[in-house]
Amino acid sequence: MVTNVTGNQTQSPTFSRNDLTMSFLASRSLRYYCVATNISKQSSTTLPANQQNSPTFQTYVGLDVHCKLNVNSKLFSRSSNNFYAKANQCVSWFDAALPGTLPAVNRRCLELAIKSALALNCQINPICVFDREHIFEPSYPSGFRLVQSREPIASNGLLNVPIKVDKTCYIKTIELKSIHLEEDSGHVFVSHLDQCNCIDLNSRGLPLIKFSFKSTIMTALESSRSVNQLIQILERIGAFTPKIEERALSIDVKIKLVSENTSDYAVTIKGINSCSSLGTYIANEFGRQKYLIKTNNPMSADQTYQALTSGGMKKIKTEDIDPRSIINLSIPPFRFDSTVQNSDENVSLSIEKIAAELPSLPDSERSHLVDHCNLNLLQATKLIENDYAQVVIKMVSNDPSICSNHLYNFTMEVLNAAIVKTNSEINQLYNFIDNLVECFNLLKSKTISRQNATEMIVSCLQGDKRSPDELIIANEWSIIEDDKIITDFCKDVIKVHCTYAFFVKRGDKKFLKNLIKRVKIASNHRIPEEKIMQKLDSLISNIDKAALAIFTTNRNKKSKNRPNLFLDENQ
Known part of the structure; x- marks a missing residue:
């Protein structure tokens, strides 16, 4: 029993399991939407009659993507890049900011940054300079971090993103403003055993590469697919491995809605750690800003939030952010000139040599599949996403007569089923391209069924050296016509x-x-x-x-x- 203020006794309310579950899900989804404003109370009000007609909006999104480079040591020291090491075990004298220590730039980080710039059609800047960005926090014992705010390593790139909507696909081109190298900060955590705040400098100095995209008109789906396409390219060149548990990805997004009666203010959300979360944050922020505009309560200033792992956001005071930086004199400027030929590879970086090491990229594979394999854009995109593009290209180069839509169905159904059944790698299919072409022709001529074609590929993956005709005779796989x-x-x-x-x-x-x-x-x-x-x-x-x-x-x-x-x- 519950006693109210007047002293009367009322019966305690009872809740079922479904009621509690729905209330939990509702409260969790509400955190995405009700941020820094009391939207939950305002949402119950109805709009006036003169505001029922929705104005037209243009949504501008700017992305800053921070990725941890796939290297074994830090950016300015030889300390190990081991996320699972114990606290403060991978810390050098420079990471601890001892007086007199100087940074030594990791050569592999520069190579991966140049390779990323070439893969994104960027212009390599002739001079690259590191700056000191002053941050007075416990995670920075030196009082600053090394970034490239003035002279980045590359600029003016393009990212072509295929956007799949239902059964159609189109290409969205996003301009890349610049590519920067920077170091990561330390980690402040709470020790419940010692009942105090502790600092872990293992992550201090980890190499990060920052991709700054120009603010352009994009939807939430296009934004998340853009980051996904960028990650796919970085994985292809070996510069990045997406590991959420290691905090390898961090996305900062700047969202602005523009209409006839809105002011030029934007919302910045920092620290988003996945593509799916990025789309959710952008979609919910679009809805929040639209509601504020419709109720004649637009934003009066720029707002900055920190994304939380629980799904909500925490507002950051903009006056606490000090963006001032100065040139770091302890690291001389780097000069990149493709015309200079230096015999000593330990001194110079050859851009031509790095460009020759680039693998096949999604843009070239997509154009080849559409132009030479008679596939549409949606089919080519799905083949690239599932890493079957090179298999199809090699099959067509072996026999150009097999170009048809049946080749896409054969790859996604027969080859994919054989790979899943044997738990094999896709590159193992490169060893018997001739058998794949012959198996496709047998299936197209209805000599064997789709299930037996899958069993034929499984036999080849398991090391059977017999030809497809011999496998058909030995296993009695021919179609029955009697x-x-x-x-x-x-x-x-x-x-x-x-x-x-x-x-x-x-x-x-x-x-x-x-x-x-x-x-x-x-x-x-x-x-x-x-x-x-x-x-x-x-x-x-x-x-x-x-x-x-x-x-x-x-x-x-x-x-x-x-x-x-x-x-x-x-x-």
């Missing part, structure tokens, strides 16, 4: 599964699929499905319904008086 053999298989299945046949005879056609499946298994997938359907339909329609009912009733009895279901057996 009508008598097909009839015998269907009759045997009807007798064994007479209950399903009785339901089909009664009019329940959904049980016909089960009978077709049984015939496929009995014939080792050697009979096409359309022939099985026609034969079963004709056989069941000619069976007497009363005889089938008696046969089904006595299906578990070995009775000699069971009627014959088929007329030819009576004769």
Whole structure:
């Protein structure tokens, strides 16, 4: 019992399990939407009649993507880049900011930054300078961090992003403003054992590469797909491995809605750690700003928030951010000139040599699949996302006559099923491209079924050196064309599964699929499905319904008086 203010006793409210679950989900989703404003109270109010017509909005999104480079040591020291090490075990004298220590730039980080710039069609700047950005926090024992705020390593790039919407696909081109190298900060955590705040400098100095995109008109889907495409390119060149648990990805997004009566203010959200979360934050922020504009309560200043791992946001005071920086004199400027040829590779970086090491990129694969393999943009995008683009390109180069939509279906159904069944790597398919082409031609000519084509690829992946023709003969995979053999298989299945046949005879056609499946298994997938359907339909329609009912009733009895279901057996 609960006593209210007046002293009267009221009955305690009771909640079911579903009520508690729905209230938890509602409170969790509300955190995405109700940020820094009391939207939950305002959302219950209705708009005036003159505000029912929604104004037109233009949504501008600017992205800053921070990725941890895939190297073994830090950016300015030789300390190990081990995320799972104990606290302060991977700290050098420079990381601890001892007086007199000087930074030494990691050569591999410069190579990966140049390779990323070339992959994104950027212009390599001739001079690259590191600056000191002053930050007075415990995670920076030196009082600053080394960044590239004035002279980045590259600028003016393009990122072509395929956007899939339902069954269509289009290309969205986003301009890349600059690429920067910078170091990560330390980590402040709470020690419950010592009951104090502690500092872990293992992450201090980790190499980060920052991609700054120009603010452009984008939707939430286009923004998340853009970051996803960037990650795919970085993975392809070996510069980045997406590991959320290691905080390898951090996204800062600047969102601004522009309409006729809005002011030029934006919302910045920092520290988003995944592409899916990015789309959620942008979509919810679009909805929040639209609501503020419709209720004549637009923002009066720029706002900055920190994304939380729980899904909400925490407002950051802009006056606490000091963006001032000065040139770091302890690191001399780096000069990149493709015309200079230096014989000493330890002194100079050859841009031509780095460009020659670039693998095939998604843009070139997409254009090749569309222009030379007769695939549409959606099919080419799906093949690239599933890493089957090179397999299709090698098959077409082996036999150009196989270019058709059937090649896409063969890759996504047959090859993918064989890879999943054997738990193999896709690059293992490169060892027997000839067998793949021959298997595709056999399947296209209906010499074998799709299931047996998958088994053929599985045999090749498991090391079978026999040709496809030899495998067909040894395993009896050829399609059955004899009508008598097909009839015998269907009759045997009807007798064994007479209950399903009785339901089909009664009019329940959904049980016909089960009978077709049984015939496929009995014939080792050697009979096409359309022939099985026609034969079963004709056989069941000619069976007497009363005889089938008696046969089904006595299906578990070995009775000699069971009627014959088929007329030819009576004769």
